[in-house]
Amino acid sequence: MGRVLVVGLDCVPPRLAFERYRRFMPNLSRVMERGAWGPLQTTVPPITVPAWACLLSGYDPGELGLYGFRNRVRGSYQLELAHSGQLAKPMVWERLRAEQRVCCLFVPPSYPPRPVHGELVSCFMTPDADSAHTYPPPLAAELRERFGPYLPDVEEYRTEDRARLLEQLYACTEQHFAIACHMQRTRQPDLTVMVEVGPDRFHHGFWADIDPEHPQHDPAGRYRGAGVEYYGFLDRQLGLLLEAAGPEVNVLVISDHGARALYGCVHINEWLIQHGYLVLKRYPRELTPWSELEVDWSRTRAFGEGGYYSRVMLNIRGREPQGIVPASAAEALCERLAQELREQLGPDQRQLKQRVLRPQECYRAQNGLPPELMVFWDDLNYRSSGAVGGGTLFSPTNDTGPDACNHDWQGIFALAGPDVAARGPLASVHYEDVAVTILRLLRQDSSDLPGRDRSQAQGRA
Numbered sequence: 001m002g003r004v005l006v007v008g009l010d011c012v013p014p015r016l017a018f019e020r021y022r023r024f025m026p027n028l029s030r031v032m033e034r035g036a037w038g039p040l041q042t043t044v045p046p047i048t049v050p051a052w053a054c055l056l057s058g059y060d061p062g063e064l065g066l067y068g069f070r071n072r073v074r075g076s077y078q079l080e081l082a083h084s085g086q087l088a089k090p091m092v093w094e095r096l097r098a099e100q101r102v103c104c105l106f107v108p109p110s111y112p113p114r115p116v117h118g119e120l121v122s123c124f125m126t127p128d129a130d131s132a133h134t135y136p137p138p139l140a141a142e143l144r145e146r147f148g149p150y151l152p153d154v155e156e157y158r159t160e161d162r163a164r165l166l167e168q169l170y171a172c173t174e175q176h177f178a179i180a181c182h183m184q185r186t187r188q189p190d191l192t193v194m195v196e197v198g199p200d201r202f203h204h205g206f207w208a209d210i211d212p213e214h215p216q217h218d219p220a221g222r223y224r225g226a227g228v229e230y231y232g233f234l235d236r237q238l239g240l241l242l243e244a245a246g247p248e249v250n251v252l253v254i255s256d257h258g259a260r261a262l263y264g265c266v267h268i269n270e271w272l273i274q275h276g277y278l279v280l281k282r283y284p285r286e287l288t289p290w291s292e293l294e295v296d297w298s299r300t301r302a303f304g305e306g307g308y309y310s311r312v313m314l315n316i317r318g319r320e321p322q323g324i325v326p327a328s329a330a331e332a333l334c335e336r337l338a339q340e341l342r343e344q345l346g347p348d349q350r351q352l353k354q355r356v357l358r359p360q361e362c363y364r365a366q367n368g369l370p371p372e373l374m375v376f377w378d379d380l381n382y383r384s385s386g387a388v389g390g391g392t393l394f395s396p397t398n399d400t401g402p403d404a405c406n407h408d409w410q411g412i413f414a415l416a417g418p419d420v421a422a423r424g425p426l427a428s429v430h431y432e433d434v435a436v437t438i439l440r441l442l443r444q445d446s447s448d449l450p451g452r453d454r455s456q457a458q459g460r461a
């Protein structure tokens with residue numbers, strides 16, 4: 001009674017799962033037909049970390065103090081990689097009754113593995129198969145015996161060797177679903193949460209091949225059918241897992257963000273240099289990673305971090321190690337920066353549509369060390385890089401290896417099962433609704449969380 005299986009498909013956009021590939025995904029289609037489904041509005045920023053942690057806790061990125069894969073360290077200019085020890089708020093599986101057991105598989109960030117009431121395998125941020133990756137620790141040997149060494153992720157997905165990427169991708173996805181099926185059959189957990197990062201890797205590697213609107217799309221290319229094949233494969237894995245779970249389990253299929261064509265990359269620290277906010281001791285001729293640059297902090301008012309979006313931080317006196325901006329001047333400086341960032345034209349002098357957001361307008365709290373500004377270049381048509389050199393403001397591609405897609409604001413939500421009364425298309429599903437819906441299906445209190453229970457919502461969009 002009231003069991004729940006959450007299948008997280010990283011980076012799957014509604015346009016593919018609900019439209020273009022739906023006929024190749026009979027198992028997902030059946031979940032939609034039996035229940036309710038719709039696009040899911042995800043977090044600011046739309047990135048794997050913090051998105052899954054927000055979806056599965058009901059808290060926003062500011063409350064969790066997670067603003068991306070890497071986060072600032074107080075008293076330093078450095079950033080550190082997100083890890084499971086930073087989850088300061090309870091995840092849904094930490095709110096269950098004593099007799100309810102969880103199986104938590106590959107949910108980022110879950111490395112290093114933390115104790116749960118049940119079992120856990122840590123996510124793709126696990127360094128390798130020999131790193132401790134399960135709770136309880138002996139689970140690792142049981143899984144290795146059946147499924148071989150744990151494959152947390154493909155080796156490098158920004159690569160020219162795409163035959164290798166595709167082969168590893170299938171192997172990882174297949175192993176992850178096999179582990180999930182095994183856990184369903186042998187443990188029958190009250191709550192299973194699984195995240196498969198494969199579709200994210202697939203999109204970064206093959207988006208240009210499958211998206212006719214991508215500037216590099218080749219309709220006769222070798223991998224033009226790779227999307228139908230991979231999504232079909234993913235759906236067969238989903239079918240096996242649904243079969244292992246049985247008809248009495250409520251099923252929620254979600255993604256943490258979507259994907260869209262990537263048109264290029266904006267070098268945020270170059271922008272700050274050109275606008276007089278950032279000063280280097282020596283300016284490099286070649287593009288050079290941010291970590292290798294020598295910054296003249298005594299003359300620097302703002303600095304940036306790249307990725308799917310730009311983060312702009314002020315060099316504030318008393319907060320940064322060599323801060324020069326008085327706290328009282330921060331507000332005016334932010335407004336000026338935001339205005340100038342919005343006015344930046346594209347490489348072809350076309351007007352871009354920057355979304356420049358302040359943490360205080362997006363989040364209920366600002367824990368950790370949030371950036372002053374979050375910049376989504378041309379609303380995610382461009383990604384961002386922290387590297388500087390040669391006067392490069394725009395690069396036609398990503399600077400850390402070939403990458404065909406950026407993330408997008410909408411993921412997917414599809415829910416069905418014996419305790420689900422909702423039917424048909426749902427409007428405006430918000431990421432905060434996910435944790436509340438899971439907790440209500442498990443008969444748990446969620447009254448402290450802001451989301452809506454979507455399992456009982458009647459009526460059509």
Ligand SMILES: [Zn+2]
Nearest residue numbers: 010011048256
């Ligand atoms: Zn993701």
